[in-house]
Amino acid sequence: MANTSSAKIIIRQIAKRTTVNRNRTSRMRTFIKKVETAIEEGDAQKAQDALRKAESEIARGVQNNIIKKNTAARRVSRLSARIKALGSKKKVA
Numbered sequence: 001m002a003n004t005s006s007a008k009i010i011i012r013q014i015a016k017r018t019t020v021n022r023n024r025t026s027r028m029r030t031f032i033k034k035v036e037t038a039i040e041e042g043d044a045q046k047a048q049d050a051l052r053k054a055e056s057e058i059a060r061g062v063q064n065n066i067i068k069k070n071t072a073a074r075r076v077s078r079l080s081a082r083i084k085a086l087g088s089k090k091k092v093a
Helices: 005-041 044-063 069-092
Strands: none
Touching: 005 044, 005 069, 044 069
16 A cells, blocks of 8 residues: 555546546447447448447547557558458449
8 A cells, every 4th residue: 555645646546547548448449349240230331430430439549548559550440441341242242
């Protein structure tokens, strides 16, 4: 346990930050999951709309130091590629 008053304050700040970061991470994952669900359903338009919202949320995660910039770019890129592949499958069928 912390002994000094400043250390006690820092412990409280860390607890607050942890809660906020956990909520932000959860929100970001929810938006990503909506995109993945739309992809599994095979609905390219719904997936594209969900990706647009998820991309915004992922960018917000980068801005708040929840994830790194390259990680965000990789996730968006992979989701985009899956949606693009979904669209091409639909045209062939």
